[in-house]
Amino acid sequence: MKTHWEDRIRNVIIELQKEGTLPSFDMPEIRVEWTRDERNGEFATNVALALSKSAKIPPMELAKLIVAKLGTDSDGTIEIAMPGYINITLPQTALTSVISEIVGSGGHYGDSLIGEGTNVNNEFISANPTGPMHLGNGRGGFFGDTLSSVLRKVGYSVTSEYYVNDGGGQVLKLGHSVLRDAEAVYGGEYIDEVRKALSIGDEPNADDTRVRKVGEVAASFVLETYIKKTLDEKMRIAFDSFVSERTDIIEKGLPERAIAIFGDKGLTYEQDEAFFLRTTDFGDDKDRALLKADGERTYFASDCGNMLSKIERGADRLILTLGADHHGYVSRIIAAARALGFSGRFDIFILQMVRLVKDGEEIRMSKRAGNVVTIDELVDLVGHDVARFFFLMLSLDTHMNFDLGLAEERSEKNPVYYVQYAHARLSSIFRKAEEADLSGDDADLSLLIHPKERGLFRELLMFPELCVDIAESGAVHKLPQYAIRLADRLHSFYADCRVIDEGDPDLSKARLALVSAVRIVLAETLRLIGVSAPEKM
RNA sequence: GCGCUUGUAGCUCAGUGGAUAGAGCGUUUGGUUGCGGUCCAAAAGGUCGCAGGUCCGAUUCCUGCCAAGCGCACCA
Numbered sequence: 001m002k003t004h005w006e007d008r009i010r011n012v013i014i015e016l017q018k019e020g021t022l023p024s025f026d027m028p029e030i031r032v033e034w035t036r037d038e039r040n041g042e043f044a045t046n047v048a049l050a051l052s053k054s055a056k057i058p059p060m061e062l063a064k065l066i067v068a069k070l071g072t073d074s075d076g077t078i079e080i081a082m083p084g085y086i087n088i089t090l091p092q093t094a095l096t097s098v099i100s101e102i103v104g105s106g107g108h109y110g111d112s113l114i115g116e117g118t119n120v121n122n123e124f125i126s127a128n129p130t131g132p133m134h135l136g137n138g139r140g141g142f143f144g145d146t147l148s149s150v151l152r153k154v155g156y157s158v159t160s161e162y163y164v165n166d167g168g169g170q171v172l173k174l175g176h177s178v179l180r181d182a183e184a185v186y187g188g189e190y191i192d193e194v195r196k197a198l199s200i201g202d203e204p205n206a207d208d209t210r211v212r213k214v215g216e217v218a219a220s221f222v223l224e225t226y227i228k229k230t231l232d233e234k235m236r237i238a239f240d241s242f243v244s245e246r247t248d249i250i251e252k253g254l255p256e257r258a259i260a261i262f263g264d265k266g267l268t269y270e271q272d273e274a275f276f277l278r279t280t281d282f283g284d285d286k287d288r289a290l291l292k293a294d295g296e297r298t299y300f301a302s303d304c305g306n307m308l309s310k311i312e313r314g315a316d317r318l319i320l321t322l323g324a325d326h327h328g329y330v331s332r333i334i335a336a337a338r339a340l341g342f343s344g345r346f347d348i349f350i351l352q353m354v355r356l357v358k359d360g361e362e363i364r365m366s367k368r369a370g371n372v373v374t375i376d377e378l379v380d381l382v383g384h385d386v387a388r389f390f391f392l393m394l395s396l397d398t399h400m401n402f403d404l405g406l407a408e409e410r411s412e413k414n415p416v417y418y419v420q421y422a423h424a425r426l427s428s429i430f431r432k433a434e435e436a437d438l439s440g441d442d443a444d445l446s447l448l449i450h451p452k453e454r455g456l457f458r459e460l461l462m463f464p465e466l467c468v469d470i471a472e473s474g475a476v477h478k479l480p481q482y483a484i485r486l487a488d489r490l491h492s493f494y495a496d497c498r499v500i501d502e503g504d505p506d507l508s509k510a511r512l513a514l515v516s517a518v519r520i521v522l523a524e525t526l527r528l529i530g531v532s533a534p535e536k537m
Numbered sequence: 538g539c540g541c542u543u544g545u546a547g548c549u550c551a552g553u554g555g556a557u558a559g560a561g562c563g564u565u566u567g568g569u570u571g572c573g574g575u576c577c578a579a580a581a582g583g584u585c586g587c588a589g590g591u592c593c594g595a596u597u598c599c600u601g602c603c604a605a606g607c608g609c610a611c612c613a
Contacts, residue, residue: 037556046555053593081556083594128613169613274611285540285609292611299613327541328608352542353606394550399543399606410549412575413562421575432572481551484560495568495577508572537575 001461004075005032005043005088012069013051021065025054032088038458040081041089048084059084095457096445102460102517103440107524110464115156115471121315122148125231126163129219130174132190132226132374135354135402138235139391140321141375142530143351145237146392146476147319149528154471156317159240163306166219167245168299172208174222175215179203188372190226194218197225216246234379235388236530243309245302254305255297258340259290261308267339277304282335303329304336311342318346319474324353349474351396358404373404382411385531389416392529393480415484420534422487423526426519427535429499433512436500440513447510452493456518459486463521467528483525490518 010030016022028050035044048063055062063080070078077089102109124144127137148160177186178194180202195201198217203210223242231237249255259275262268267278268290275291277300290301310318318337322329327350337346356363356373363373379387393415394400403410433439448457463482470478499511526533 035556036553036558040556044556049555049593059593083556085556165613167613171613173613272611276611289611294611296611298611300611302613324542324607326608330541350542350607355606397542398550401549403549406549410562415561417575418561421573425573425576429572436572477551481560488560491576492578494572498572500572537573 001090001094002032002034002043005045006030008070009045009047009066009086012066013047016065016069022055022057022062025051034458034462035087038455040085041077041079041087042458042461043076043088043090045086045088046084048080048086052084092446092449095454095461096448098457098460099445099513099517102520103513106520107527109521109524110467111153111155112464112468113155114468115151115154118156118316119314120151120156120158120317120319121161121310121313122151122158122319123161123163123310124319124321125237126165127227128165128170129223129227130170130177131186131188131222132372132376133230134372134374135356135378136323136351138375138378138387139354139396139400140323140351141231141235141237142388142391143349143396143476144319144321145235146479146528146530147321147470147474149530150467150470150476150479153467153528156471159313159315160238161310162239162242164219164223164242164244166216166223167250167302171215171219171246172211173215174218175206175211175213178214178218179206179211181206181211190222194221197221230375234376234384236384243306245306249302249305249309250297254308255290255301256305258304258308258336259301261341262290262304262339265339277336277339279332279335279339282331282338284331284335288332288335300332300336303333304340307333307336307342308340311337311340315342316344318342318344319349320347321349321351324350326350347474349396352399354400354402356404357401363404378407381407382414385416385420386411386414389419389480389529389531390414393477393484395475395477415480416531417537418491419480419483419487419522419526420532421537422490423519423522423533424535424537425494426490426515426522429512429515430519432500433508436502436508438500438505438508438512440509440511440516443509443513444506445510445513447507448514450493450497452489452496453511453514455489456486456493456514459489460517460521463525479525479529483522483529486518486522486525490515490522 010027013022013027017024030045030047032043032045035041048059048066052059052062060080063084063086067078067080067086074091076091079087081087122144125137125141127133144160148158151158173185176183177191178200181204198221200214231239243249262277267281269276273293274289276287277290279288280286288300289298290304292298320333330348333348334346466478466482470476497511499508499515501508523533
């Protein structure tokens with residue numbers, strides 16, 4: 001609908017130029033956008049302001065010329081506002097038609113095909129299998145999971161992937177920690193649990209082979225017992241694939257093959273007995289080592305193997321979500337992808353740290369000290385829906401302050417209840433409608449002229465482009481924000497407009513039709529967010 | 538020293554090259570013989586970190602500065 005108006009306005013300007021009313025100038029991008037304030041109608045454009053200078057005509061006069069040429073028709077009402085906006089108010093039929101569209105397509109409203117034919121590899125969390133997941137993993141996990149849902153909604157084929165770092169030094173550190181020798185680094189209760197489960201005691205003098213073996217077994221145990229269980233039961237995230245650094249990448253020789261590809265392209269060199277990739281050719285600050293002076297692979301070599309694996313499995317678009325403590329790796333990882341010949345889109349999202357605060361003081365978390373706050377603990381404290389919604393509603397760029405002391409109170413104040421209550425309220429209306437033998441079928445939608453109803457139409461109309469926007473920008477936090485806005489509109493409408501009014505069955509039917517569309521979109525929004533849409537609370 | 542991110546209401550956070558910068562919580566004041574008040578309505582509360590620049594117009598873009606977080610391995 002917006003593009004329709006953009007085209008019309010562009011054509012009008014061209015006409016005005018042809019007839020000499022406007023001087024010739026290069027046509028800028030004509031943008032028609034949703035108004036910020038609905039009192040100005042649905043759409044607005046600032047072309048008259050933007051073109052005023054090149055047209056050498058004051059904005060208001062220019063707007064008048066454009067509007068006069070646009071004429072009047074049934075597509076909408078056009079008005080001019082200071083200092084030169086052109087505002088468009090849609091006709092009733094354009095608004096109400098969204099109801100039948102939504103009711104007809106159900107949860108598929110907002111689906112699109114823009115991603116059709118594109119395979120997306122979406123890697124997120126990828127926490128080391130050396131201990132339970134902490135709050136930062138939660139933030140990235142919910143983000144990646146919801147992003148996958150939105151991508152699928154707009155037509156992408158998505159693989160949600162978890163890369164398990166079970167092939168390098170972390171495993172040795174874990175081995176030492178479980179054996180509690182001099183090189184132990186991890187502490188905390190879970191280490192004791194692992195020891196007990198695997199029947200391992202103190203072995204201060206274990207040799208390297210033994211340490212590695214114990215580390216591998218422990219890593220596998222941690223992955224299965226802690227991480228997957230948390231993903232499944234606490235976070236409700238279903239990954240499509242877990243890629244093991246050790247068995248899927250290293251043992252299959254992918255790092256070596258990646259290195260060979262780099263070599264064939266002349267992108268490698270030896271220096272001080274180590275072997276480097278020219279990542280600086282692709283914008284990195286410095287070249288990165290693939291092999292150490294002793295001939296061992298670096299972690300980066302494994303990353304290159306992982307990248308090659310994704311490319312060979314047919315990824316057309318790559319997404320990677322990392323914690324802020326890994327932002328320094330962005331340019332080298334992109335360099336690796338490009339060096340391997342990947343030319344598709346590659347988005348790396350960085351999530352800022354979650355700081356824990358209690359009684360106004362920051363709690364420093366450390367896996368070594370074993371004082372991390374785990375996702376399990378958080379979910380047990382506030383519940384899945386609250387934890388998920390709370391993390392998702394904030395932009396990834398926000399340096400979150402998570403006040404543990406307020407966690408439980410926050411759970412009562414969390415807007416997720418506001419949104420869920422809106423859904424429960426809608427469900428309640430339908431229960432009542434059934435009792436009264438009323439439905440929204442064959443309703444006369446022209447009766448829906450209340451301003452609060454118009455506000456709801458507006459939100460419903462915006463939903464499809466919101467989904468596309470999020471899939472392309474990764475601005476997942478807009479989804480909870482949208483849910484809150486829609487719930488807000490609904491509650492406000494509910495206070496002013498009685499839906500089931502036995503004295504006015506025609507209006508009741510029309511409002512039931514509207515409200516059923518709202519329920520569908522609200523439920524679909526919550527589905528994408530991954531939060532339940534309760535019938536009752 | 539260099540790099541990334543951030544600085545918006547008392548607090549937690551949205552938002553934007555333009556029309557009166559928003560929400561929730563907190564504070565104050567109203568509203569219900571109800572389709573569930575887990576709600577609605579209203580008020581108070583802001584030099585959008587500071588200083589320059591670009592622009593018809595900057596909280597938004599650019600530069601510098603200040604402050605906070607995180608990085609800067611042949612560790613993973």
